Amino acid sequence: MQSFGLPNFIPSSANDLMNAETQRRIEDSIMQQNIDHTLQHAIEHVPESFARVVMLFIKCKVNGQEVKAFVDSGAESSVMSVKFAEKCNILRLADKRFRGVAKGVGTCAVVGRIHMAQLQIGNDFFPISLMVVEDDLVDMMLGLDMLKRHQCIIDLRQNCLVIGTTGVNAPFLMEHELPAGLMEMKRDLFEGSMQKSEAASSSSSATKLPDEEDIAKVMEFGFSREEAIKALKMRNNVKQAVAYLVAQNVNKHFPAK
Numbered sequence: 001m002q003s004f005g006l007p008n009f010i011p012s013s014a015n016d017l018m019n020a021e022t023q024r025r026i027e028d029s030i031m032q033q034n035i036d037h038t039l040q041h042a043i044e045h046v047p048e049s050f051a052r053v054v055m056l057f058i059k060c061k062v063n064g065q066e067v068k069a070f071v072d073s074g075a076e077s078s079v080m081s082v083k084f085a086e087k088c089n090i091l092r093l094a095d096k097r098f099r100g101v102a103k104g105v106g107t108c109a110v111v112g113r114i115h116m117a118q119l120q121i122g123n124d125f126f127p128i129s130l131m132v133v134e135d136d137l138v139d140m141m142l143g144l145d146m147l148k149r150h151q152c153i154i155d156l157r158q159n160c161l162v163i164g165t166t167g168v169n170a171p172f173l174m175e176h177e178l179p180a181g182l183m184e185m186k187r188d189l190f191e192g193s194m195q196k197s198e199a200a201s202s203s204s205s206a207t208k209l210p211d212e213e214d215i216a217k218v219m220e221f222g223f224s225r226e227e228a229i230k231a232l233k234m235r236n237n238v239k240q241a242v243a244y245l246v247a248q249n250v251n252k253h254f255p256a257k
Contacts, residue, residue, distance in 0.1 A: 064088075071172075081137075
């Protein structure tokens with residue numbers, strides 16, 4: 001059950017609705033209802049925002065080895081995994097003086113820098129510098145250094161990467177073409193998130209009747225038995241149920257804009 005971080009205090013009378021602590025709970029409940037309101041609008045008007053986003057990958061070659069490279073304009077440098085560098089037989093060229101830690105959404109160890117490698121996109125060849133990292137989630141990532149050097153354009157309308165210096169277009173891969181390991185990780189994260197959401201929803205909509213004592217306490221504030229039961233099922237807590245019902249009545253007179 002979701003917690004709003006409220007203290008274990010139950011108003012003893014309707015007069016307690018005016019004290020600062022109860023007013024804070026009411027404010028929290030109003031804010032949560034406004035969030036739920038925007039969620040409902042988002043589901044109705046922009047349902048695509050709840051779908052998984054297909055990441056941008058292109059097919060290319062490094063030293064003759066085919067690879068599905070992740071295009072990331074938010075990364076400062078282009079990177080390659082140790083595993084793929086070994087496959088390309090260029091790990092021996094990694095300058096270990098450039099060892100360190102790469103930081104972004106997470107962190108990973110940098111084992112060195114390959115100062116020059118041959119990148120092939122379509123029929124064109126490009127020189128590229130690569131940081132070699134231990135993370136093997138993706139074999140290769142094209143960062144901002146390469147994108148700026150070759151005046152690349154991420155064209156989402158045509159769904160391709162345009163190499164400005166040569167004019168070649170590299171189509172972005174469809175979802176089923178993405179690296180298998182990445183797809184499995186995204187699926188696990190997505191399904192795990194959905195399971196948590198469904199568990200929370202199931203918990204909040206439980207059909208078990210609240211305790212009669214709790215129902216009576218909520219009804220002391222002037223609410224009907226049906227309203228008390230509904231609020232207790234949603235909040236599973238007397239103080240939060242009262243705050244919810246008060247906030248609901250406030251919103252009837254002052255709806256969120």
